[in-house]
Amino acid sequence: xxxxxxxxxxxxxxxxxxxxxxxxxxxxxxxxxxxxxxxxxxxxxxxxxxxxxxxxxxxxxxxxxxxxxxxxxxxxxxxxxxxxxxxxxxxxxxxxxxxxxxxxxxxxxxxxxxxxxxxxxxxxxxxxxxxxxxxxxxxxxxxxxxxxxxxxxxxxxxxxxxxxxxxxxxxxxxxxxxxxxxxxxxxxxxxxxxxxxxxxxxxxxxxxxxxxxxxxxxxxxxxxxxxxxxxxxxxxxxxxxxxxxxxxxxxxxxxxxxxxxxxxxxxxxxxxxxxxxxxxxxxxxxxxxxxxxxxxxxxxxxxxxxxxxxxxxxxxxxxxxxx
Ligand code: CAA
Numbered sequence: 001x002x003x004x005x006x007x008x009x010x011x012x013x014x015x016x017x018x019x020x021x022x023x024x025x026x027x028x029x030x031x032x033x034x035x036x037x038x039x040x041x042x043x044x045x046x047x048x049x050x051x052x053x054x055x056x057x058x059x060x061x062x063x064x065x066x067x068x069x070x071x072x073x074x075x076x077x078x079x080x081x082x083x084x085x086x087x088x089x090x091x092x093x094x095x096x097x098x099x100x101x102x103x104x105x106x107x108x109x110x111x112x113x114x115x116x117x118x119x120x121x122x123x124x125x126x127x128x129x130x131x132x133x134x135x136x137x138x139x140x141x142x143x144x145x146x147x148x149x150x151x152x153x154x155x156x157x158x159x160x161x162x163x164x165x166x167x168x169x170x171x172x173x174x175x176x177x178x179x180x181x182x183x184x185x186x187x188x189x190x191x192x193x194x195x196x197x198x199x200x201x202x203x204x205x206x207x208x209x210x211x212x213x214x215x216x217x218x219x220x221x222x223x224x225x226x227x228x229x230x231x232x233x234x235x236x237x238x239x240x241x242x243x244x245x246x247x248x249x250x251x252x253x254x255x256x257x258x259x260x261x262x263x264x265x266x267x268x269x270x271x272x273x274x275x276x277x278x279x280x281x282x283x284x285x286x287x288x289x290x291x292x293x294x295x296x297x298x299x300x301x302x303x304x305x306x307x308x309x310x311x312x313x314x315x316x317x318x319x320x321x322x323x
Pocket of ligand 1 (some may be wrong): 079080082083086148149171172173174176177178220223255256261265269
């Protein structure tokens with residue numbers, strides 16, 4: 001039990017913490033059990049936030065291989081340690097969150113989940129195969145939600161065998177900190193499924209917005225082309241990486257400059273998004289592939305996750321720009 005004086009100071013310190021604390025006092029969500037498939041950069045955060053909300057009896061974290069499951073688990077533990085360190089949660093709360101997640105590499109453990117969030121890599125063939133499998137494993141009334149950044153929700157819904165029970169839920173990195181979730185409906189999504197999902201987004205402490213199944217939804221449709229424009233400036237040598245980032249930070253109040261942010265998101269993710277867009281929408285002038293992005297991908301420099309991108313990285317710590 002967190003003393004109320006402590007609760008107040010936590011609430012004052014950070015709105016997210018308010019949610020961690022309040023969530024335990026509020027009613028439960030429409031979903032008794034939630035499964036998260038894929039524990040990478042986004043999936044581990046979604047899993048953590050769902051567990052932290054205290055709204056579900058069961059939160060199942062699923063990965064196909066033990067090595068990825070362990071990696072996701074240590075990411076969650078690292079994030080919880082950060083929150084604990086900064087006194088945003090109590091040690092009891094940390095224990096409760098960590099103890100409420102069941103880790104599994106057996107997909108039959110997902111059989112009885114009410115709501116399943118998929119956050120695997122942005123490969124449509126892989127996702128289609130996964131949904132075909134999950135469609136046979138999960139109960140028919142379970143809702144499937146993809147956290148894709150840019151792929152068609154409709155394509156996945158149609159392959160899942162339950163198009164009316166299929167939505168998009170798009171979170172932002174770091175999920176533990178970023179307050180938004182975009183909730184996406186297709187022409188097949190039932191109103192009840194959409195409303196329940198929207199409410200779930202709010203239940204786990206996010207601000208939810210609605211969007212149709214359009215490339216990049218709201219945020220990425222605006223954000224990713226602007227990151228590409230920054231990379232085209234690098235291609236043209238208009239300005240240095242450092243100055244481009246500094247300009248957007250200090251001249252436009254962005255928390256991170258665009259090249260720093262691209263490294264932070266992962267250059268592979270940026271590449272997958274833009275590559276899909278340029279293939280599928282060749283006439284859309286906002287969708288362009290900068291040469292420097294392609295070069296970095298070919299060299300295996302994916303930003304923060306590989307220690308090199310537009311910047312040098314030491315874990316989460318950004319170093320010098322690579323001009
Ligand atoms: N878990 C828990 N807490 C975390 C965390 C994590 N994974 N990551 C950061 N935090 C906390 C830190 O502990 C810190 O807490 P305090 O305020 O108590 O110090 C706070 O968040 C801020 O972090 P930092 O001090 O390390 O650094 P910062 O002030 O520069 O903030 C940032 C970091 C929140 C990431 C900020 O720079 C930011 O908002 N950047 C932009 C991020 C963004 O645009 N994300 C969207 C990308 S697009 C996307 O994700 C969609 C897609 O499909 C590609």
